[in-house]
Amino acid sequence: GQNIDQPTEMTATEGAIVQINCTYQTSGFNGLFWYQQHAGEAPTFLSYNVLDGLEEKGRFSSFLSRSKGYSYLLLKELQMKDSASYLCAVMDSNYQLIWGAGTKLIIKP
Amino acid sequence: TAGITQAPTSQILAAGRSMTLRCTQDMRHNAMYWYRQDLGLGLRLIHYSNTAGTTGKGEVPDGYSVSRANTDDFPLTLASAVPSQTSVYFCASRGGEGGDEQFFGPGTRLTVL
Secondary structure, eight states, X not given: OOEEEOOSXXXXXXXXXXXXXXXXXXXXXXXXXXXXXOTTSOOEEEEEEOSSEEEEETTEEEEEETTTTEEEEEEOSOOGGGOEEXXXXXXXXXXXXXXXXXXEEEEEO | OOOEEEEOSEEXXXXXXXXXXXXXXXXXXXXXXXXXXXXXXXXXXXXXXXXTTOOEEOSSOTTEEEOOSSSSBOOEEESSOOXXXXXXXXXXXXXXXXXXXXXXXXXXXXXXX
């Protein structure tokens, strides 16, 4: 079957760095996405990885290892507004997104 | 640019009643999707449409139907609602020159009693 695993909840301190991991098993692979979702709002796109390695975009970076079925999202210089759920999703062989349940990130001052 | 709009924002519906959730996008995206999001679960695909005139079933299609008469609109209909359809419903679209990411509407919170 298809499966996306990520931690349910993480807590970090304002100004610090946090890494959110995602492991996946899917039928085919056409890229991995990270989305941010604030409570009561729609998911918004953060990053896309299709090749192995690190993609950096400002304070956010995303890493992919296709051979390990593994990705992480790295958030630096955490701000209170980063408190949100972070959703990992894999595009399968049918170009449909398979979603993880999301990681709720709590930022403490 | 409005992006994707959904209506209504929220709704309380009696079991057995029918309802259509509306979704409209102005980005001329070819692909559109309906998801439901329940606590503790990932977004689950209900139905999708790769282009106007075509639709397909997702992971959880039972009890739902869709149509795609044109590029902009992708309504989702519940023919006879049941309490297990209580959820937050998101419409999304993908396409254009921006890449493969999906853009989401604001969601409809539906409660079936």
